[in-house]
Amino acid sequence: MTQPSSSSATNYCRPAAKLNFFERYLSLWVVLCMIVGVLLGKLFPGLVGQLREMEFGSGSHINLPIAVFIWLMIIPMMMKVDFTAIKAVGRKPRGVLITLFVNWMVKPFSMALISWLFFRHIFSSWISPAEASQYIAGTIILAAAPCTAMVFVWSHLTDGDPAYTLVQVSLNDLIMLFLFAPIVRFLVRGASSLSVPFLVLFLSVLAFIVIPLTIGATLRAVLLRRRGREWFENVLLPKFSPVTILALLATLILIFAFQANNLMGKSLHVLLIAVPILIQVYFNSALAYALMRLFHVEYKVAAPGALIGASNFFELAVATAIALFGAGSGAALATVVGVLIEVPVMLSVCKMCNRTRHWFVWEAEQSAARPG
Numbered sequence: 001m002t003q004p005s006s007s008s009a010t011n012y013c014r015p016a017a018k019l020n021f022f023e024r025y026l027s028l029w030v031v032l033c034m035i036v037g038v039l040l041g042k043l044f045p046g047l048v049g050q051l052r053e054m055e056f057g058s059g060s061h062i063n064l065p066i067a068v069f070i071w072l073m074i075i076p077m078m079m080k081v082d083f084t085a086i087k088a089v090g091r092k093p094r095g096v097l098i099t100l101f102v103n104w105m106v107k108p109f110s111m112a113l114i115s116w117l118f119f120r121h122i123f124s125s126w127i128s129p130a131e132a133s134q135y136i137a138g139t140i141i142l143a144a145a146p147c148t149a150m151v152f153v154w155s156h157l158t159d160g161d162p163a164y165t166l167v168q169v170s171l172n173d174l175i176m177l178f179l180f181a182p183i184v185r186f187l188v189r190g191a192s193s194l195s196v197p198f199l200v201l202f203l204s205v206l207a208f209i210v211i212p213l214t215i216g217a218t219l220r221a222v223l224l225r226r227r228g229r230e231w232f233e234n235v236l237l238p239k240f241s242p243v244t245i246l247a248l249l250a251t252l253i254l255i256f257a258f259q260a261n262n263l264m265g266k267s268l269h270v271l272l273i274a275v276p277i278l279i280q281v282y283f284n285s286a287l288a289y290a291l292m293r294l295f296h297v298e299y300k301v302a303a304p305g306a307l308i309g310a311s312n313f314f315e316l317a318v319a320t321a322i323a324l325f326g327a328g329s330g331a332a333l334a335t336v337v338g339v340l341i342e343v344p345v346m347l348s349v350c351k352m353c354n355r356t357r358h359w360f361v362w363e364a365e366q367s368a369a370r371p372g
Contacts, residue, residue, distance in 0.1 A: 029245075029249050030249075030252060030340075030343045030344060033249050033252040033253045033256060034252070034256045034263070034340060036253050036256075037252065037253040037254065037255065037256025037257040037258075037260065038256055038257070038260045038263055038264060039260075040253070040257040040260070041256070041257040041258065041259070041260025041261065042260050042261075042264070048257045048258065048260070051063070051065055051254065051257075051258075052258050063254070063258075065254055066251055066254055066255070067207045069247045069248075069250045069251040069254070070207070070212070070247070070251060071211060071212045071215070072243055072244070072246075072247035073150075073153070073243075073244050073247040073248050073251065074152060074212040074213075074216070075212045075215050075216045075219070076216075076237070076240035076241075076243055076244050077152035077153065077156065077162070077216070077244065078152075078166075078212055078213050078215070078216025078217060078220075079216045079219055079220045079223075079237065079240070080156075080162050080220075080237060092297075092298075092301070094292075094295050094296075094297050095164065095168070095292060095297045095298075095301035095302065095305050096164075096167060096168055096171060098288060098291045098292055098295065098297065098305060099168050099172075099288065099305045099308050099309055100171060100172070100175070101291075102284055102287055102288040102291070102309035103146045103172055103175075103308065103309055104175060104179060104183075106284060106287065107143050107144075107146070107280070107284050107309065108140060108143045108144040108183050108184075108187060109187070110143075110280060110283060110284065111139055111140055111142070111143030111144075111276070111280045112136070112140050112143075112187040112188075114276045114279055114280055114283075115135065115136045115139040115140065115276045116136060117276075118272075118275060118276045119131075119132035119135050119136050119272075119276070120132055120136075123272050123275075126268065126269075126272060127269065127272065130330075131269070131330050133330075134325065134329055134330025134331045134333075134334070135269075135273055135330050135331070135333075135334045136188065137188045137321075137325070137330075137331045137334075138273075138317075138321050138325075138329075138330060138331035138332065138333065138334025138335050138338075139273070139276060139277060139280075139334050139338070140184055140187045140188050141184055141188075141317050141320050141321050141331065141334075141335060142277070142312050142314065142317040142334065142335050142338040143280060143312065144179075144180055144183050144184050144187075145176065145180065145312055145313035145314075145317045145320070146169075146172040146176065146308060146311075146312070146313060147169075147172075147307070147308055147310075147311035147312055147313055150248075150311055150314075150342070150343075150346070151165060151168075151169055151304065151307055151308050151311060152165060152166075152169075153244060153248070154304065154307040154311065154346055154349075154350055155303070155304035155307065157347075157350045157354075158303035158304065158307065158350050158353045158354055159299075159300065159303070159354075159357075160300050160301070160303050160304035160307075161300040161301055161304070164300070164301050164304065165304040165308075168304065168305065168308050169308065172308065176313075220232075223236065248343075252339065252343075255314075255318060255336060255339050256336075256339075256340075259332065259333065259336040262332065262333040262336065263333075263336070263340075266333065269330075269333070270333070270337050270340070273333070273334050273337040274337055274340070274341050277334075277337065277338055277341060278341060278345060281310045281311070281341075281345050281346075281349070282310070282345075282349075284309045284310045285306045285307065285309055285310030285349045285352075286306075287309070288305055288306040288308075288309035288310070289302060289303075289305075289306035289353070289356075292305055292306065293359055293360065297360075298360060299353075299357045299359075299360035302353075302360060303350075303353040303354075303357070306349065306353060307346065307349060307350065307353070310345075310346065310349055311342060311346050312338055312342065314335065314338055314339045314342055317335040317338065318332065318335045318336060318339065320335075321334070321335045
């Protein structure tokens, strides 16, 4: 067999896209957002209450300001996607199948087991049985909602394939419409009589996926036709990078402001809730990444696949928990803790992927050597 050239290995192992100032210190910004959000919630409860009551559709329980910031976060990512590349995904289905397996066959069930073990037994001296039931319900809701918006950010930070990421996310969203409620109802049956309204699911997917995807695809088609690919990719798109990060930070400030009383009143419980969520995130990301390596999936698919398998659609999880149990419930608090640790933890997973991309050199070279 012909040995691959060192230049090709060097090319493939070069670092992923360099982080800008905002991305490099994103963990710090998240902490600052929590502080600002909590202060807003405590100092200006009237204003925060008015913002919380602004909904995306009557009875949807989806906050309109948060939806707008999510659009600003996702649309620049959607504009980068070349939809003509999606047709090639069907020729390499292993990455998608692994992601779906981890998201739907492993993640919610492992979270239910881990949260039951910690809240019912290990942490039983610090929390009441009623609180344990609420926290179990919240963490299950969080785990049963695979990531959508933020995964495009994580994929970008690991130099992932945007078209493949889009397909993985789109399939998860489609499956979520049918499996989210039954899985949550089944796993939380022992903790509460949970009933997930279909309207919350439908409007969440509409608000956080369909609208920004349509806007992003339309802008890409129009601007490419009018100004050309060179201007679009090298002049326009780089200007959107700060917009995505700032929209993320604004979203976090609002979420923390809405949950200020919970975060301040139960600081010990916040730490306890974080433990099983952290274990679940690292377990699922490591499992997905290892399976990608085992089945010879290329890095640009493996990295976002591992990130999709670990992160959560926290906007939907928070909205669902609030709709079902109320803004001051333990379930809502558990989903907000997921938001609190999501960004720093996922940045650490991104860093792990970038540092281990050389594990996938062999797969990349073998793929390049295959005819056609």
